[in-house]
Structure formats: structure tokens, C-alpha cells
Amino acid sequence: MKDPEIDAIEQAMVTDPKIEGLLKVLQMLVRINREGPGGTRGAGFVPDESVISDGFPLADARLLPDDIEQLQGRFSRFVGVLLEKDPKGTEEIVRFYTDGKVFRGLLSGVLAQEYQFPNEFSGGPEPVVLLAANEALRWLLDPLREHAERTDLFREWIASYCPVCGAAPHLCFIEGEDGRLFLSCSRCSARWKFRRMTCPFCGEAGKEKTRYFTAEDDPIHRVYVCDTCKHYLKSVDLREKPIVFPRLEDLISIRLDVVAKREGYLRDTVDFVSVLAMGA
Ligand SMILES: [Zn+2]
Ligand SMILES: [Zn+2]
DSSP states (O other): OOOHHHHHHHHHHHHOGGGHHHHHHHHHHHHHHHOOOOTTGGGGOOOOGGGGGGTOOSOOGGGSOSOOHHHHHHHHHHHHHHTTTOHHHHHHHHHHTOSHHHHHHHHHHHHTTOOOOOTTOOSSOHHHHHHHHHHHHHHHHHHHHHHHHHTTTTTTOOOSSOTTTOOOEEEEEEETTTTEEEEEETTTOOEEEEOTTOOTTTOOOOTTTEEEEEOTTOSSEEEEEETTTOBEEEEEETTTOOOOOHHHHHHHTHHHHHHHHHTTOBOSSOOHHHHHHHHO
């Protein structure tokens, strides 16, 4: 069966061969995410939709199924893909999270945006663990996000974190003639409306504190930087390119990450682009 995201990644390898290695890693992540079986997915979790109007995201640790072995298997494979060149590092991380309780602690901590690595943890780069946990969660979050989008649940949402899973945005989209702005979740790819010209990480709205850079020959992407909190956020102009896959956009606009980092700005979330670069 044709998969538009896989096809778009393949197309990007042709137009931008310099980042072929990164795109291959992304493709493997997408493929693992697509795999069944869907048996334990969501585990009958029925979200309390009223939390949305109080400003809380839909998902919490109750989303995790009782039997998390399948998620553990996925997590291990994600780590293996991200650390392809470091089998020893992969082995150490997988071994550390073999204990079901430790693994459950990772997923629920990451979901609540408050995971602390245990003192005993010594294996491998921490961003890889966090990204692999995000990927494993994504598989559970997908049905929840689809449900919320279908029922237009985030209509009134005004916060800068994701209404589905609580994670911070990694990108924003500019849409429509009036240039409405939507944030895109770094973990589950949910999309929700947000104020323009406001830093989603610290709330700064002063004109002199926020500015943007562009890359030559790229009219679609920009990077907005905030001088108050020193974070950056890339944007995609959907008026120029209506169909996008957020993580692919994140990779193909990598030149803007380089510019922003050189100027001293950081990502607020797990740095997807640089973690993928480790495995590429
Ligand atoms: Zn999310
Ligand atoms: Zn800021």
C-alpha cells in the first residue's frame, strides 16, 4: 500500500541528497510506528474530554496499558535505529529498561514532562532515550490525536503545550490569507492554533525581543528566535506548501537549526534533528 509520508521522505532524498542519512533514519522510525498489531493500542483508555477546558492535555499515565511488553519491544527497536553505529550503547539502554517498572516510570515521566534519569543510569546518550520513549508513546497517542482532530476538541485551546500529550511544539505553521499560526507538537504531531508574534516557550510578545532568520533559496521555512528565553522555533508557510509531514519538514529545514544554534539559540524540546544526526 502506498504511504504518503514514506513517499515524501523518498522524494526528499532525491531533492536533498546531502541529508539522505538523516532521512533514512526518519523513514525507519515511521515504518516501525506503522507496524501492528494494534491490540494493546490505547488499551481502552477513554479520555476525560472535560480536562481540555481546564487547560490540561488529554493523555496521562492511565493511557499506558497493563502489559507494556510490546511497547518495550518498540522502544528497543527505536533505540537500535537511533544508535545504529553504537550497538554497545543500544545494549546498555535496552538492558537498563528491561525492568517493566523502570520502563513504565520512563514512559509516565516523559508523558508528564518531568522524567528524571535514575542515578543508576549510565548507559548512552539521554536524548536518545527520551526520543525513543516519545516514539513509543506516539503509537499510543495517534488514535487519541485522530479522535480529538475529528471532533474538533481543541477549538478553545490557547496554551503553548500540546492539548493531546502536553509536549512542547517543535514547529509552527502559517496558514490562510490572514496568516493564522498553528503550533505542531514535537511528540504526537497534533496541531493547534496559537497567537502570532508570541514566544511559545516564555510568552514574550515584545517586537524588539523576537525576530526571524531565513535561509537563502528557501521561501517556505523561517526560524523565529526569542531573546528573552533564547529558544527558537522554525515555521513552515503552508500557503506555499499545503501538504506537510511535520517531522520531515523539521529535517529538511536543518540549515535553519544550524543558523539559530550558531547565533546562540536552543531548542526547547528533545532535539530531534541532532539526535537523528547521531544515527545517520
Ligand atoms: Zn502532542
Ligand atoms: Zn521566549
